[in-house]
Amino acid sequence: MKKLLLFFFSLYSFALLAQTKVSGVVIDEAGIPVAFANIIFKGSSEGTITNDDGVFYMESDNTYETLQVSFVGYETKDIFLDKKVNYEMKVVLAEGGEQLKEVVVYFGKQSKKNNPAIDILRKIWERKRSNGVKHYKQYNYDKYEKVEFDLNTIDSALIKSKIFKGLEFVFQDLDTSRITGKTYLPIFLNETFSKVYGDNLKGEEKEELLGTKNSGFSNNQALTAFVEDLYSDYDIYNNYLKFFDKSFTSPLSKTGIDVYNYVLADSSFIDNKWCYNIIYYPRRKNELTFKGNFWVNDSTYAIKKINLEVTKSANINWVKEIYIEQDFEVVNDSVFLLKRDYMLSDFSLNKKEESKGVYGKRTTVYNNYVFDEYKDPKFYKNLSNQFNSGIVEQDSIFWKNNRLEALNKDESGVYKLLDTLRTVPKFKSIYNIASILGSGYVEIDKWNLDLGNIYSVFGYNEAEGIRTRLGARTYFGQNDPWRIEAYTAYGFDDHKFKHGISGKFLLDKKSRLIVSGGNRRDIEQLGLSLTATTDVLGRSVASSSLVSVGSNDRLTNINLSTFQIEAEPLNNLVFKVGGSLRSLSSALPDAFSLDYLDPESPTGISSELKQFDFNTTLIYTPGKRTIGYGVERRNINDNYSTLFLSYTKGVKDFLESDFDYEKIQFSYTQPWQIGGFGRLLSTVELGKTFGEVPLGLLNVIPGNQTLFSIYGTFPNLDFYEFVTDTYASVHLEQNFNGRIFSRIPIIKKWNLREIIGLRGVWGDLSDENILINSPTNIPLQAPNSKMYWEYSFGVGNIFKILRIDFNFRGNYLESPEARPFSVTGSFGFNF
Structure with missing residues (x-):
């Protein structure tokens, strides 16, 4: 903002077009500003009300000769306007208001009983x-x-x-x-x-x-x-x-x-x-x-x-x-x-x-x-x-x-x-700088190319050390029927180049038939969400965290190729069908192992997984509004629900794929405007994996070892602390928008906002999946004896941009490395 x-x-x-203009301040006999005083051009329905400081401004295309000022508990005052423009007026109201014709005026703080205004309101x-x-x-x-x-x-x-x-x-x-x-x-x-x-x-x-x-x-x-x-x-x-x-x-x-x-x-x-x-x-x-x-x-x-x-x-x-x-x-x-x-x-x-x-x-x-x-x-x-x-x-x-x-x-x-x-060079320069800061991309018009995202140029993690990334995308206009995007990155500790490239093509505007595909070879922190991503350019904040809690070394080498067809036959109802081929291996094998039992391996153990999946997805977002009609659109609201249903089928031996398995996942996210009590955001997720699969294909309960507040994760869980093949989770976050703090005299002027969170997950891991993953060097456990839960209290709008959350672990405190308490935060320009 x-x-x-x-x-x-x-x-x-x-x-200057208006015929009558007035401005000034309304005060009482003691010189105290009168807030919410009624200002009206006499004989009309054109009026306004003074602000908290008693200040008013009003104008009209009509010509008026008298300004009337009134407020409950004060005498009504008529002021003759001797000219069309009357600025910096000082209006003093005397106490002891008169009863207006045909209405009854109540003084001071208005009663809810025997008040004719409220009787009218009920009608x-x-x-x-x-x-x-x-x-x-x-x-x-x-x-x-x-x-x-x-x-x-x-x-x-x-x-x-x-x-x-x-x-x-x-x-x-x-x-x-x-x-x-x-x-x-x-x-x-x-x-x-x-x-x-x-x-x-x-x-x-x-x-x-x-x-x-x-x-x-x-x-x-x-x-x-x-x-x-x-x-x-x-x-x-x-x-x-x-x-x-x-x-x-x-x-x-x-x-x-x-x-x-x-x-x-x-x-x-x-x-x-x-x-x-x-x-x-x-x-x-x-x-x-x-x-x-x-x-x-x-x-x-x-x-x-x-x-x-x-x-x-x-x-x-x-x-x-x-x-x-x-x-x-x-x-x-x-x-x-x-x-x-x-x-x-x-x-x-x-x-x-x-x-x-x-x-x-x-x-x-x-x-x-x-x-x-x-x-x-x-x-x-x-x-x-x-x-x-x-x-x-x-x-x-x-x-x-x-x-x-x-x-x-x-x-x-x-x-x-x-x-x-548009023809003035200086204006174009100002516009270009603002556009870069807003979008994160540098526009190269003569090449129809954008360079960026500028906010992802630098990063850091324990596998790569300092990391740099440069990217670009085609951009002919905001409604391009196709777009290609790519990046390259380099880690100064592992001395390796990484890359990602994707393309999207809109074949039919009416049904929004889109064909897309790409490849990514990079290092990623997996397990930040229960649903596996097929975004070949996406990257979680945890993958480049400068500051983390504990050992943030459970990173994965990923080589992901995807192909997908999607269509939107009805507004906000999207169907996707596609396939993905991925190879996974640990980026730091000494600290984090993806090893699993493999009878076909000479040693009986494999450290790398290669898997082809066929996937179908349905996404329904009732109430969602977007802008643009090209291959990429921009959302213009966030008060819509999201229903997500996915079926994944792993096909063994196809393209040297390692496993046959099936996975069903469902999630439902709903924002709720709870009247004057603010906004509640809720998410329910369910999932089940059928078959024996290694750690890279199981469902990791999303922990969070960063210092950032990330909705949908559990900030007091380490990465891979809980692993499941069957799960059910719920996340609730209520932002009261200052309703409570506004009633506390000492802090009400600070405009702070209170946020509370409650989240829980139950999951299970079969004996077969525990056995196949026995070679891994991290303990595998699921929250199956009881639901794991956390709660948090947050304070938002600190200096208008900062939010701090205090997170508490509700159970599973037996582990010596369990984190019972954490502090996370986020920055943002929010209204």
Whole structure:
């Protein structure tokens, strides 16, 4: 995220369009800022709320003469606006508020009992399923969306800085945000137009993308995927709204009365509908909540207008502001439909008012609703991912006819600005550096080649010592129908070169028929997962660990060749069929042996395994969204489940293969958003191997001797401590996102996040498999007398980037080398 923010600091544009602008601070008679005060242009429904410091900014395309400021417990104050632009106003509210007409105002911390605002809220809960498109059997509508990124808080010092020398032309026109009042420069704009169909009786929905238009860094797949994940759809009537992988309590939630204060503040006609105005603000700081207000109809209890603003104290990183507006239109006397949705996020390295950052803005407009138009069930089947269609950008005539909201002057200028910037050498250099840091690859355009990954150039392990690696891949564009990737590595202790090469070819876009294959000859730390990998370029962090616990010397020489065919006949349902040939031997035979009994060997013992396997795999990922339609796609969300089923058949004597055996494996991973209690990640794995096989073909319970927290492993197990041919394991990890720490006075301002983990595994190893592996120099045992289990307590978001886990071993402590306790950690830029 930090890299992305640094990447955006390169450019900027300005034009005053609004007719009325106001900004300032609201304080009480003692000079203390009044947070969450209501600011409104008198006689309108256009308003905002002061932030935690009492500061406000608001503008309108209309001309108003009076600003009204109010808050519970204070007298309402009307301020005459003698000019169109009134900045740095200082509004002092006197205590002793008056009762508004037709509503009752409650003072101080709002009671949950006898509060008319909460009575209205309960009626909203009762009616929410009968409002919107859910009121009808079927529906379809047009959907237009534009996503924009802007650099903000531009001042003269930034304009004159060295980084923008030669790029001064981008500052010729700067605009001001109507939400924050900050100057900004648009640098990225993406438009889409689609048709949405739904059937409430069958629970089906389909979106057909009809056109796209990109500016800015449109060929940067990482940025585009980030934007798509950032602005996922949400429904304000849901109990929780997911933004930045976190669940915020909706002000319309049934649990809202536990985290929000509600005040019935006003009532008025809006579009000929009598509505109540309710102000809400959080009861406690540091929780994932909003402040704002909404207008609700007095008969249908449907929302007419709502705005939501995340409080600065909310436990979220790199985001200073989140502001949301939604407007609904009245279709008839009983149904309100979403008409316009606007969301603004202010990304910044810190939350200081003067800090520079990047705006991310999404505007979605809905129109041409049609209801109860039946579609055959086949219409919704085989739902193609909207980003797989490969639709080319539409021309200006298409957008003239389908753009549901006109671009303003600054948005229109983005296309021209970026075309110009692409010709400026300095801008291209800045872009290239940021792109390298973000993707890990150095682009060589004239060769259609990327060099990298730069983050895997250096490594270390006990077999190779210091290790260097250089790699490259073909890259003609983000939607390449084929891609070849290769690397070479060298170990300075074993004085050996290693290599890997793979190729993927997309033969059919509709079914995503892909043929792939490759070869890898390298040193690897096997046993980091229960499912064996056939990725010829993959490499675990444990294979190049600079710091490890105990003797990290159980490394394996691997020579792996693979061939595979895969297809995706239904969205997110992937079938794979292939074969692999691998040779395994110990990289440090004195410390770690893969020896097994072999009657055909002159000595009766073999130290190297050669095996051909035939494998079929089914992977189902419901809810997964991807971007791109080439041979490689990028995921744009992580809140989907994964079901994995694999059958492996070992074929003896084919290509000199050593063993006949069969293996069945199943895993199910599911993330759970548990309302305001954060996110639970769960994984269940089951497996069985049929036949007598050596250690290299058994299922090693994944230990972890590194200092890194690796989900799916057992951090208090050494590598190969438990080996099985039959197993069942479960992993649970709950991230409370600071819900507990936010209630502890001393540490609540630190925005720490608490994580707890629980994991266990049962496994068995047959007498036959123990016998065949008797020559190995490591003890073979399985957790069959009782389930092995561990638990952990973690603290995340330390300095916004560090997580530390304290791991405890639950049993099997008899071994003198058993590790009852360990500390692991990880780094990352997370929201």
